[in-house]
Amino acid sequence: xxxxxxxxxxxxxxxxxxxxxxxxxxxxxxxxxxxxxxxxxxxxxxxxxxxxxxxxxxxxxxxxxxxxxxxxxxxxxxxxxxxxxxxxxxxxxxxxxxxxxxxxxxxxxxxxxxxxxxxxxxxxxxxxxxxxxxxxxxxxxxxxxxxxxxxxxxxxxxxxxxxxxxxxxxxxxxxxxxxxxxxxxxxxxxxxxxxxxxxxxxxxxxxxxxxxxxxxxxxxxxxxxxxxxxxxxxxxxxxxxxxxxxxxxxxxxxxxxxxxxxxxxxxxxxxxxxxxxxxxxxxxxxxxxxxxxxxxxxxxxxxxxxxxxxxxxxxxxxxxxxxxxxxxxxxxxxxxxxxxxxxxxxxxxxxxxxxxxxxxxxxxxxxxxxxxxxxxxxxxxxxxxxxxxxxxxxxxxxxxxxxxxxxxxxxxxxxxxxxxxxxxxxxxx
Amino acid sequence: xxxxxxxxxxxxxxxxxxxxxxxxxxxxxxxxxxxxxxxxxxxxxxxxxxxxxxxxxxxxxxxxxxxxxxxxxxxxxxxxxxxxxxxxxxxxxxxxxxxxxxxxxxxxxxxxxxxxxxxxxxxxxxxxxxxxxxxxxxxxxxxxxxxxxxxxxxxxxxxxxxxxxxxxxxxxxxxxxxxxxxxxxxxxxxxxxxxxxxxxxxxxxxxxxxxxxxxxxxxxxxxxxxxxxxxxxxxxxxxxxxxxxxxxxxxxxxxxxxxxxx
Numbered sequence: 001x002x003x004x005x006x007x008x009x010x011x012x013x014x015x016x017x018x019x020x021x022x023x024x025x026x027x028x029x030x031x032x033x034x035x036x037x038x039x040x041x042x043x044x045x046x047x048x049x050x051x052x053x054x055x056x057x058x059x060x061x062x063x064x065x066x067x068x069x070x071x072x073x074x075x076x077x078x079x080x081x082x083x084x085x086x087x088x089x090x091x092x093x094x095x096x097x098x099x100x101x102x103x104x105x106x107x108x109x110x111x112x113x114x115x116x117x118x119x120x121x122x123x124x125x126x127x128x129x130x131x132x133x134x135x136x137x138x139x140x141x142x143x144x145x146x147x148x149x150x151x152x153x154x155x156x157x158x159x160x161x162x163x164x165x166x167x168x169x170x171x172x173x174x175x176x177x178x179x180x181x182x183x184x185x186x187x188x189x190x191x192x193x194x195x196x197x198x199x200x201x202x203x204x205x206x207x208x209x210x211x212x213x214x215x216x217x218x219x220x221x222x223x224x225x226x227x228x229x230x231x232x233x234x235x236x237x238x239x240x241x242x243x244x245x246x247x248x249x250x251x252x253x254x255x256x257x258x259x260x261x262x263x264x265x266x267x268x269x270x271x272x273x274x275x276x277x278x279x280x281x282x283x284x285x286x287x288x289x290x291x292x293x294x295x296x297x298x299x300x301x302x303x304x305x306x307x308x309x310x311x312x313x314x315x316x317x318x319x320x321x322x323x324x325x326x327x328x329x330x331x332x333x334x335x336x337x338x339x340x341x342x343x344x345x346x347x348x349x350x351x352x353x354x355x356x357x358x359x360x361x362x363x364x365x366x367x368x369x370x371x372x373x374x375x376x377x378x379x380x381x382x383x384x385x386x387x388x389x390x391x392x393x394x395x396x397x398x399x400x401x402x403x404x405x406x407x408x409x410x411x412x413x414x415x416x417x418x419x420x421x422x423x424x425x426x427x428x429x
Numbered sequence: 430x431x432x433x434x435x436x437x438x439x440x441x442x443x444x445x446x447x448x449x450x451x452x453x454x455x456x457x458x459x460x461x462x463x464x465x466x467x468x469x470x471x472x473x474x475x476x477x478x479x480x481x482x483x484x485x486x487x488x489x490x491x492x493x494x495x496x497x498x499x500x501x502x503x504x505x506x507x508x509x510x511x512x513x514x515x516x517x518x519x520x521x522x523x524x525x526x527x528x529x530x531x532x533x534x535x536x537x538x539x540x541x542x543x544x545x546x547x548x549x550x551x552x553x554x555x556x557x558x559x560x561x562x563x564x565x566x567x568x569x570x571x572x573x574x575x576x577x578x579x580x581x582x583x584x585x586x587x588x589x590x591x592x593x594x595x596x597x598x599x600x601x602x603x604x605x606x607x608x609x610x611x612x613x614x615x616x617x618x619x620x621x622x623x624x625x626x627x628x629x630x631x632x633x634x635x636x637x638x639x640x641x642x643x644x645x646x647x648x649x650x651x652x653x654x655x656x657x658x659x660x661x662x663x664x665x666x667x668x669x670x671x672x673x674x675x676x677x678x679x680x681x682x683x684x685x686x687x688x689x690x691x
Binding site for chain 2: 036158
């Protein structure tokens, strides 16, 4: 009978600080914890009393990888609160900014964080010597995401130009066209990436809880809808009602709050795999073909398939972004991106986006001068921790049944945690 | 010898480096990976002993240079950086959080009241022993600083080379305002918009102001900054100096804490 006391102090190759603690006694899983030990920075208290225009700047600093998402979510929140309508062009630029962060995040996660697990390495750097071409193209994909964020947001980490009402700067039409060409030229490598991750031998570990993603009547929305859906429970709700459907609760082993579905009390997963499950029909044509080729079709509840889902999203994002760039170059969106005037008023706003790692909500109440009275932030990784712990337990039980011993269980659980692509600095904000 | 060791174990003369993150958004470490073009060249010059973000290799006992990101917000972090200082020949702080307390420092005023507001009476044990957020230099001697939020990856490469090979270059003392005025972008104050460039240390290349956004002060106060004069200038342009003081809080709030008793 397997007996193990697994304690991974500081899980490597994830964003932020977290420990894994699993105790197995005579084949029985006694403890199964993901300890988020990220230092608390108390963002929700920092913004109280500050004027609305400072808020996206500050909240972007919650996370260096997801900064574009935090920034855009706050802009949507401010505009919701003050009843501001922005141009179609501004909305298109925001989509481009969010998609750029998908490319950057997914390429970093898949190659720098996850791939070494499947290649039996401790980091991505040896890949430079094993397969230099793959290494260069992988970093190239990540760089393309960064370049896109740089071009649209002025910087890949913590955007500069995205402000309430619009953008303070835009690149030229020719530059958009150059991006379109680069994005199209990268598609071939995106397919190589998908094949690579499809072929990696990974565990089959079924998640028991629900899935949560942004949805729309059609398409594959990331920042253009206000509707969210629990896929399994078939509960669709407007983002302004988020606190009625997601229950957050504290546990002592984590500095992040955990979460469950209010109606069913189940944990849930959010992220690429949840999105593919929720909006498979809305994937772009090339991504749908790629997903089918990788046998990724809903319902897919194997948590390890989140890696494959991210690879599918890279294909999807490349097609969407090249189209957006071509339309921006051709002035095919109504209006320009010059920031529209904002007149503050008292009230509450909710911003909702799909960050690379899943649903992100900013819920802020302002006074009549536009100063923050109350702020609440729900990040995808905090929402995922409960699901992660439950799936870790399922995996441990599966492995015990197969007679696995401590080192294998430890390694497989680490792989699973990385497959969720946790962003621990986001989760404790 | 494993392939891993072959890749990184250079000659004894090759300086060894560790990268450690404290309370931060990790963005400065991400910026280091964003120097993609130069990443392998950098790695070719150093023996990267520990970088938790990119590798699962364990923390080493011996190294030459410690790169620290993030503000100090727990007793546990104080212990970590003191150990790093004892072992490292050179300490480099990267980013506003480590250099000035940065954004985490915004919470330094009434810190424990805020902790109560977020967690109530039950702060999770996982948070560690929380203390008021401070820059790394409040606790240990820092040899080189890479300012800004986030850092510029190439500025980091330059500073790393200074730490590895030595240099007579000193840190900037002048303010961004003087630099920005040369860029033919106009001045925000002319349209009644507040900008922190008057008192903020130059060296960022005026990225934000060049893209039409006022400076928020992320590289910290310039040693030559004249804050009372800046307040007077605000009044002249019809901006309430109280707003200016509020602007200063974003990256310089930790400076108001009493010095640490050593």
